[in-house]
Amino acid sequence: MRTSIGVLALIGAYGELWSGIAVVAAPGVEESHALGHDGYALWIFALPLLLAALLETPITLLADRLPLGRVIAASLGALALSLALCATASSALWLSLALALAGATSGVACAAAQVALVSADPTRAASALSRWTAGQAAGDSLAPLFVSAAIWLGGDHRDALAAIAALVALQALIALRAVPAGPRSTASGAPDTLDAGAGDEEPGLSLGAALRLAAGNARLWLHLGAASVCGLLDEVVVALAALRLHHDLGCSEALAAAGMAGISVGGIAGALATERLLARWTPRALLAASGVISLLALGAFIATSSTLAACAALCVLGAAAAPHHPLLMAAAYQQVPSRPGVVSALSNALVPLDVMLPLAIGLIAARFGLASALAALALQPLIVLATALHRSGLRSAQKVL
Numbered sequence: 001m002r003t004s005i006g007v008l009a010l011i012g013a014y015g016e017l018w019s020g021i022a023v024v025a026a027p028g029v030e031e032s033h034a035l036g037h038d039g040y041a042l043w044i045f046a047l048p049l050l051l052a053a054l055l056e057t058p059i060t061l062l063a064d065r066l067p068l069g070r071v072i073a074a075s076l077g078a079l080a081l082s083l084a085l086c087a088t089a090s091s092a093l094w095l096s097l098a099l100a101l102a103g104a105t106s107g108v109a110c111a112a113a114q115v116a117l118v119s120a121d122p123t124r125a126a127s128a129l130s131r132w133t134a135g136q137a138a139g140d141s142l143a144p145l146f147v148s149a150a151i152w153l154g155g156d157h158r159d160a161l162a163a164i165a166a167l168v169a170l171q172a173l174i175a176l177r178a179v180p181a182g183p184r185s186t187a188s189g190a191p192d193t194l195d196a197g198a199g200d201e202e203p204g205l206s207l208g209a210a211l212r213l214a215a216g217n218a219r220l221w222l223h224l225g226a227a228s229v230c231g232l233l234d235e236v237v238v239a240l241a242a243l244r245l246h247h248d249l250g251c252s253e254a255l256a257a258a259g260m261a262g263i264s265v266g267g268i269a270g271a272l273a274t275e276r277l278l279a280r281w282t283p284r285a286l287l288a289a290s291g292v293i294s295l296l297a298l299g300a301f302i303a304t305s306s307t308l309a310a311c312a313a314l315c316v317l318g319a320a321a322a323p324h325h326p327l328l329m330a331a332a333y334q335q336v337p338s339r340p341g342v343v344s345a346l347s348n349a350l351v352p353l354d355v356m357l358p359l360a361i362g363l364i365a366a367r368f369g370l371a372s373a374l375a376a377l378a379l380q381p382l383i384v385l386a387t388a389l390h391r392s393g394l395r396s397a398q399k400v401l
Contacts, residue, residue: 007178009135011072011113014171015106016136018083018164019235020143022099024257025157026239027246028147032156033092037243037370041362043092044099045236046355051096052103053351059108060345068112069179075109076172082106083165087158111344116179122337126283126330127275133326134271137318140238141264147257214342220335224343226387227328228350229357232380233294233321236358238263240377241301241314244370249307262311263318270322283327287388293320294381302374324384 022029022044030040063071082102089095117128146160153159214220238260245256270290277286297317304310332347333340357379365373 007175008113008117009131009138010171011076011109011175012132012135013139013142014076014079014164014168015110016139017142017146018079018102018106018161018168020140020238021147021157021160021164022086022095023235023239024143024242024260025147025160025253026242027253027256028151028157029095033095035092036366037373038362038366039092040239041359041365043096045239045358045362047096048099048103049351049355049358051100052107053348053354055100055104056107056111057345057348059104060111060341060348063108063112063341068116069176071112072109072116072179073172073176075105075112076168076175078105079109080165080169080172083161083168087162087165089158111341115340115344118333118340122334125333126278126327129326129330129333130271130274130278130323133274133322134268137264137267137271137322140234140267141261144257144260144264148254151254151257214336214339214346217335220332220343220346222387222390223328223332223335224347224350225353226383227325227332228347228353229380229383230321230325230328231354232357232361232377233298233317233324236361237298237317237374237377240361240365240370240374241310243365244301244374245307245310248370249305249310251307259307259311259314262315266315266318266320267322270319271326273319274323274326277323283331284388286323287327287384290320290323291381291385291388294324294384295378298374298378298381302371321380324380328384328387 026040026044029035029044030037033043035043079102082098082105085098086095086102089098114129114132117132118125121128143160146163147157150156150160150163241263242256242260245251245259246253251259274286281289294317297313297320301310301313301317304313333343336343361373361376364376
């Protein structure tokens with residue numbers, strides 16, 4: 001199935017754009033709903049993630065054999081409605097529930113779009129997902145601009161969410177026409193260069209049999225587990241960085257939001273560079289190097305007292321962390337090359353980890369301060385390093401994906 005890469009990448013961009021609003025506008029969200037750092041972590045991160053996973057997993061499994069075009073269009077339409085509810089939420093509870101619904105519908109749309117990209121050429125999954133990550137980073141970079149523009153115009157994060165809801169509704173109509181409504185591709189490919197042991201799954205297996213076989217694949221869980229912590233240097237670091245710029249370095253809320261563009265711009269550059277670097281570096285070497293640079297950039301952001309230096313450190317951090325998730329997920333997808341939807345569904349089994357990590361970081365911030373919480377984010381590059389160096393983990397016989 002041939003689809004427009006631009007349309008699919010735009011879906012990833014919208015997925016990050018809407019989810020970044022409550023993150024970039026963390027100071028305003030806390031103030032408008034009278035939340036502390038721990039309350040923010042609970043109502044804006046933990047609870048929506050958990051509820052979204054409970055909704056998304058069965059929907060993803062039910063949609064595994066449905067036409068991709070219709071799945072994407074329907075889920076985008078539901079996302080637009082969810083964002084409208086977010087924009088009108090009158091309390092932290094209602095905002096949390098609306099964010100959960102938005103997370104589930106956005107997750108289904110993004111999973112289906114990634115399946116379309118991976119299924120088109122399973123042997124180049126890492127390259128395709130690197131392009132997807134670039135689209136997501138573009139969405140991340142727009143979130144601060146949406147929040148800053150809303151504040152400049154006299155509004156707040158609610159107005160930004162309402163504007164995005166309208167754009168997503170338009171994207172649903174575009175996807176309905178641009179993404180073919182034919183059956184999913186079940187083509188399998190050669191083992192991905194990230195793991196020489198991939199590709200054992202039978203393309204003709206039923207959904208239940210594929211789930212059972214995939215669930216017993218240790219390497220699949222190794223890659224999914226490492227990928228599951230990659231949100232630390234994504235939404236979590238953006239929220240904490242915005243709070244540090246606002247509370248510790250004295251930036252206004254609008255300036256702090258605009259400062260978050262640095263990490264997004266770095267993410268775009270890093271994602272685009274990943275595909276080129278894979279022609280010269282093995283995935284293992286690239287992950288190891290990016291893990292070390294991520295640690296150094298995170299330390300620089302924590303240590304500096306200069307706003308300019310902090311924004312520069314965030315830009316480097318965004319670029320260094322960009323290869324982590326696409327390379328790890330590419331390895332996971334290649335474990336079940338003919339059923340990427342199964343991998344997407346199984347990844348939701350690790351959502352409790354996605355929930356607990358931001359909640360734990362929020363508790364650290366409330367008890368020990370933002371600097372300690374930021375230091376705890378070093379968990380991601382350390383796990384990426386451990387996965388890259390583990391002898392039974394990432395393997396590469398080739399350099400070009």
